[in-house]
Amino acid sequence: MRDNLAKCGSEGLSGEAAAAFPVAVRDLTKVYGAVTAVDRISFVIEPGTTVALLGGNGAGKTTTISMLLGLVVPTAGEVRVFGADVSRDRYQVAHRMNFQSPYVDMPMRLTVRQNLTVYAGLYGIANVTERVAYIAGDLQITALLDRRTGKLSAGQKTRVGLAKALLNAPELLLLDEPTASLDPDTADWIRQKLQAYGRERGATILLASHNMAEVERLAHRVIVLEAGRIVEDGPPKQLLKAYGRQTLEEVFLQIARRNDMGRHAAAIAAVETGTEPPP
Amino acid sequence: MTAIVLPVIGDPGGMEASLRRIGALVRRYLYLIKSSWLRSLEIVYWPFLQMVMWGFLQRYLANSTGAIAGGLLIGAVLLWDIQFRSQIGFSVGFLEEMWSRNLGQLLTSPLRPNELVAALSIMSLMRLAIAMVPVTAAAYLFFGFNLFGLGAVLAAFFAVLVLTGWALALFSSGIILRYGLGAEELSWSLGFILLPLACVYYPVAVLPGWLQPIALALPSTHVFEGMRSILLHNTFDAGELVWALALNAVYLLAAYASFRYFLRSARVNGALLQLGE
Numbered sequence: 001m002r003d004n005l006a007k008c009g010s011e012g013l014s015g016e017a018a019a020a021f022p023v024a025v026r027d028l029t030k031v032y033g034a035v036t037a038v039d040r041i042s043f044v045i046e047p048g049t050t051v052a053l054l055g056g057n058g059a060g061k062t063t064t065i066s067m068l069l070g071l072v073v074p075t076a077g078e079v080r081v082f083g084a085d086v087s088r089d090r091y092q093v094a095h096r097m098n099f100q101s102p103y104v105d106m107p108m109r110l111t112v113r114q115n116l117t118v119y120a121g122l123y124g125i126a127n128v129t130e131r132v133a134y135i136a137g138d139l140q141i142t143a144l145l146d147r148r149t150g151k152l153s154a155g156q157k158t159r160v161g162l163a164k165a166l167l168n169a170p171e172l173l174l175l176d177e178p179t180a181s182l183d184p185d186t187a188d189w190i191r192q193k194l195q196a197y198g199r200e201r202g203a204t205i206l207l208a209s210h211n212m213a214e215v216e217r218l219a220h221r222v223i224v225l226e227a228g229r230i231v232e233d234g235p236p237k238q239l240l241k242a243y244g245r246q247t248l249e250e251v252f253l254q255i256a257r258r259n260d261m262g263r264h265a266a267a268i269a270a271v272e273t274g275t276e277p278p279p
Numbered sequence: 280m281t282a283i284v285l286p287v288i289g290d291p292g293g294m295e296a297s298l299r300r301i302g303a304l305v306r307r308y309l310y311l312i313k314s315s316w317l318r319s320l321e322i323v324y325w326p327f328l329q330m331v332m333w334g335f336l337q338r339y340l341a342n343s344t345g346a347i348a349g350g351l352l353i354g355a356v357l358l359w360d361i362q363f364r365s366q367i368g369f370s371v372g373f374l375e376e377m378w379s380r381n382l383g384q385l386l387t388s389p390l391r392p393n394e395l396v397a398a399l400s401i402m403s404l405m406r407l408a409i410a411m412v413p414v415t416a417a418a419y420l421f422f423g424f425n426l427f428g429l430g431a432v433l434a435a436f437f438a439v440l441v442l443t444g445w446a447l448a449l450f451s452s453g454i455i456l457r458y459g460l461g462a463e464e465l466s467w468s469l470g471f472i473l474l475p476l477a478c479v480y481y482p483v484a485v486l487p488g489w490l491q492p493i494a495l496a497l498p499s500t501h502v503f504e505g506m507r508s509i510l511l512h513n514t515f516d517a518g519e520l521v522w523a524l525a526l527n528a529v530y531l532l533a534a535y536a537s538f539r540y541f542l543r544s545a546r547v548n549g550a551l552l553q554l555g556e
Contacts, residue, residue, distance in 0.1 A: 032549055066552055069387040073546045094389040095291040103552070104383035107307065107375070109314040118310070121303020122388040124296045126287040134284035148314075164384070168286050 019083025022047055022172045022204040023068060027077035030063050030228075037063040039228035040077065045221075047171075050198050050205040052215040054248075055225035056256055061208035062103070064225070065174050068206070069099055081172060095124055100165040101176035102158075108150025112141060112160050115149055116167060123168035131167065139163045139193065155186035162190065166197060173197070175207040179214060191217055212249035222248065224255055231255060291389050300390050304398035308372050309405075322406050326360045326414045334422040350424040352480065354506050357411075357418060357426050359479045361437060362499055363470050364410050365444030368403030370466035373452040377460055383551055392542055396535065399452075400445055407441070429509055435520050436502045442527040443498045444470070449534035453541030457550055478503050498523040498530065 018024045023045040030038040038060040045051050053061040066072040067079050070090040078085065084092040106115045113132065120128040136142045139159050144152060149160060158179070165173060178194065179187035191214055198205050198218075209215055215222060216236050224232035224239075232239055232255065236248055243251045289296055312318050330353065337352035376382040385395065418424045427433060451465040476490070477499045483491050494500045501523035509515050545551050 030549075037549075062552065063549070066549070071383060071387060071546065071551045072549050073543070091291070091389060091391060094387070095288055099387055101383070103380075105380040106384065107311065107379040107381050109379075110307065110310050114307075114310045118303050118307040119384075119388065120286070121306065122300050122385070122390050123286070124288045124291050124299055124389060126289060127284065130284045131286045134281070137281055168288060 018044070018080060020047065021045060021080075022082055023206060024080045024083075025064075025068075025078070028064070028067060028074055028079055029076040030060075030067060030072060031075045036228050038067070038074075038225075041225070041228070041230045042077075043223060043230065043233065045204055045206060047204055048198070048202045049220045050194075050207070050218050051221045051223060052219035053206065053208040053223050053225060054210075054212075054215060054252060055208075056210075058227075059225040060228040061225055062101075062176055063228075065099070065101075065176050065206065065208055068174060069097075070094075095168060096170060097172040097174065098123070098165045098168055098170040099174035099176070100158075100161045100178060102161075102180045103176065105157075106149050106160070106164065109148060111146050111148055112136075112152070112163075113145040115160070116145075116163060119164050120167055125168060135163045135166055139166075154181050155183065158182055158186070158190060162193065169201060169203075171201075171203055173203055173205045175205065175209075177209060178207055179209075179211060187211075187214070194218060212247060212252055216248050224252070226255065296389075297391070297394055300388075301394050301398045301401070304385075304390065304395065305401050305405075308375070308398070308402040311375060312406075319409070322409045323413055326364060326410045327417060329356055329360060330414050330418050331421065334418065334424070338422065350422070351507060351510055353418055353422055353424045354426065354429075354510060355479045355503060357415060357424075358436060358440060358502060358506060359474075359477075359499075360414070361407065361411060362440040362444045362477075364407045365403050365441040366448045366470050367444075367466070368406035369399045369445055369448035370451060371406075372399045372402045373448070373455070374460075374463060374466060377455065377463075382456075386551060392539060396449065396538070399448075403445065403448070404441070429506065432505065432509070432515055432520070435524075436505065439498050439502050439520070439523045439527055442524075442531055446527070446530040446534040447473075449531070449538045453534075453538035456538075457541040457545045457548070459550065473497060473499075476500065482507060496526065498526040501526075 021044040023043075025044070026042045027040045028038055028042070029036070029040050037058075041060075041064065053064060055061050063072060067074050068081060068086060070086045073087055080086065082093045082096060084090065110118070116132045116135070117128055120131060125131055132145075133142075136145055139162060141156070141159050141163055144156055144160065149157070152160060162178070165175070175194070179190050182190065194205060195218060197203060205218070207218065219236060221234065222232065222236055222239060223230055234242075239248065239251050240246065243254055245251045245254065312322070333356040334353050337350065340352070376385060415426045418426065429436065447469050448466070451462075451469050454465055455462045476494045477497050478486070478494055483494050483500060483504060486494055501519045505515050505519055
């Protein structure tokens with residue numbers, strides 16, 4: 001597997017070169033009792049790219065994102081965002097990032113406008129009224145602004161959650177299952193917005209997803225996690241070629257069901273040497 | 280085509296930014312109170328009910344035995360409520376974040392833990408004001424008890440009781456943070472566990488000798504002793520108050536340290552990902 005930590009230079013993650021990367025992770029490990037949720041993973045993310053974390057349930061996606069956000073403290077290893085050690089100096093960079101997840105909510109009794117106003121304040125935004133109006137217009141939630149957040153449908157809540165995540169125009173956007181439980185139309189709309197945001201803002205997006213079509217469409221690069229370890233890391237096309245498959249879903253299923261690590265290694269070697277992948 | 284409006288974000292490390300974040304959170308709690316008239320009513324309802332019940336009891340006892348002088352009972356009830364309401368005002372704000380699964384959002388924002396504590400403290404004061412101003416006025420109208428009759432020392436009593444309430448709330452909030460809403464009951468009961476030792480309705484001298492030093496280690500005990508001293512003998516030992524405030528400082532620091540410890544522990548154990556029942 002390629003170790004792109006070399007891009008950080010000889011000084012490692014604490015050096016200036018590492019600060020150029022929105023995300024740099026080295027030997028990141030999280031152990032809960034007898035369970036190793038994340039097992040010595042290392043990667044850096046290039047600015048302006050969209051990277052997908054793929055993996056089955058319990059593969060370590062949410063734990064990895066949580067460690068990037070500072071919600072979970074790593075057992076070992078290092079996690080840096082824009083060069084800041086998240087475990088110690090998260091507040092140096094917290095205003096440059098944001099996140100959305102279906103596992104957290106916003107206060108249900110507050111209206112959408114009230115919630116967005118509060119979060120604008122928390123992210124230190126001075127032009128609150130203008131920014132909330134703009135983001136509401138952009139995400140087509142203007143009509144929802146004075147409705148209670150708890151009264152919204154799942155699709156509307158997702159859009160409001162995305163509005164909160166984009167309020168501070170983050171340079172790093174972390175998304176955990178951004179289209180979970182949405183109908184195909186709404187999910188597609190969200191993907192378009194994310195794609196446009198990443199492109200126009202030059203933002204870096206890290207998303208965890210089970211939706212392979214979403215990943216194929218959005219991601220420049222895919223990191224596949226299995227039992228807390230990185231088992232694949234590369235552009236979607238490279239993975240498709242390596243496994244000789246048509247879709248990422250087929251690749252994912254093959255990875256999930258295999259027990260032959262030698263074949264996996266051979267697949268990667270085939271791509272790297274330009275030979276035919278194994279059947 | 281709509282012009283793009285980018286956010287204008289100042290220096291996130293300065294005092295202005297910190298005040299903005301605290302203000303944003305205070306606004307969030309005010310929105311919540313505003314969102315439900317029942318919540319607003321509840322803030323006043325319980326202290327009012329307490330005051331009326333104890334007021335009538337005092338009237339009855341005073342008429343039948345003549346032993347209860349100078350509004351001791353109702354004064355104790357009102358002062359106890361200051362501590363209890365300040366604790367609950369803080370705790371409920373914190374619990375609201377747990378109930379609404381919003382804490383994860385807050386803790387990933389630039390909001391610092393000390394700013395969260397500051398916002399909860401401000402809201403606690405606001406709730407206290409909403410609750411106690413009408414109830415104190417009603418105590419005077421219904422039972423002729425004027426809490427302000429305690430004089431300037433009332434401000435010091437108030438400070439001691441509020442700071443004690445915050446220390447208790449900080450401690451229970453930390454435990455809830457670490458162990459989840461299963462420990463929610465602590466928010467409501469912690470103050471009452473200390474009620475017998477705070478000597479709200481009787482003097483410290485009533486307690487067994489071995490228990491008296493423990494009672495005197497609580498800041499609020501000095502307030503209730505002081506209140507009785509003023510109402511019964513019209514005297515007050517200022518040294519007691521200094522001692523109480525010193526105890527407050529120790530307990531508040533210990534409570535804040537425990538809150539930070541439990542927050543850290545919740546981050547280590549992944550408890551912030553599983554907030555809920």
